[in-house]
Amino acid sequence: MLELFQYEFFTNALLAAILTSITCGIMGTYIVAKRIVFISGGITHTSFGGIGLGYFLSINPILGAAVFSILSALGIEYLSKKSEVREDSAIAIMWSFGMAVGIIFIFLTPGYAPNLISFLFGSILTVTQFDLIIIFVLALLISLFFLIFYKTILFVAFDEEFIRTRNIPANLINYILISLVALTIVLSIKVAGIILVISLVTIPQATANIFVKDFKRIIFFSIIFGLTGSLIGLLLSYFLNIPSGATIVFIQSLIFVILRIVKFIQN
């Protein structure tokens, strides 16, 4: 097994799994606590439009996805404060519009058809040094933001209205956080793909929540469970020669089910 680490693609995949577990562990806790899983799903799928556009204009598809996802995230956050808009319908429209734009542009791109499957289901073994640097910067950014503003983030997420009576710029904090959610998701697409990425920000949190009920502890245990699932999944997919993203998600789910049963028996 040790000879695996001689391959650069494998160490890159390993580092990507570790860094993604950190970003998804933190932002996923926010997503789950604030009940914005559906919004996050919408942001994920809208970003596919950016991937298609990126190919068509021959710029980095992840850059296109980042722009699309941040714009959709800010749009949804803005709309959610307007009571006259049916938020879930708006999300569904963005969701399918993004996918449609993506498919059309990929179809229109001259020359070879880009590997759609790798964006839909992930391709952690093709993570590049450049990808790693971006994920590292994001992980650093998120960690610092949460370290400095932890209590403000917690209080705004819990009871925004009360915090507003204290002159705290709750809107600004919400916009920053939803943008970080968008970036976290886009930079995790390489690991699990657009279709499965939502699991990285929900399953470890659900597993952590079996044992702990405090925001800070859920973050910590989500990172641990996310990391465990990713590493086991990655190794398993290598030895069994099956898709890595799907294997990681499968193992995450398995860990959740097993621990849920263990907890159930304990009670």
Next chain:
Amino acid sequence: MLGSNGGGKTTLVKAIVGLLKPKKGEIQYHFNRENIEHSIGYMPQVNYIDKKFPISVRDVVMSGYMDKKKLFKRFTLIEKQKAEDLLAQTGIADLKKKSIGNLSGGELQRVFLCRSIISSPKLLILDEPNNFVDNRFESELYELLGELNKTMAVMIVSHDIGMLSTYIKTIACVNKKLHYHKSNQISEAQLKDYNCPIQLITHGDIPHTVLKHHNH
């Protein structure tokens, strides 16, 4: 502050605490505006809170200290101690590490009361506190509010006249307009006069005196 549902009580309260800007007129505060956040303790209705949110009782109470200055600062030991003292005072000290999901309605109400008074406000506003309070806590709450009233003004918002207790000093009737009634006794005729359609129902041992009409 008495008034039927939909009469504008919560809107008025939200304007006072700064959540809404008045479309017309202005709100004058009789205390230093510099520290306005801490001058008003606000206990909103607890039914909009997500009870499955992963936050501990102690953290909810500590959030009562939040203001702009606290954005970059940590809470001090003295502040943490005060949170514990308040929890002990309201009889829920043993719940401090519990997640709010494990609490009953009455316990949750106490937590929110602690949050609204931890910054020692000059004015405490409670929006419909009787909605979730269990009977046991109701009398305790009044006693506690009576105690707090020595150091701060207390305003209770309610659509239920049963809230009127001996601790109440004056009544404001709100139904589109506000009528201030400088007495703790109010008659059905007066309520009608104030266009405040609330039925006078006495609950058990709360004394009501029906007074003659008088003009304000």
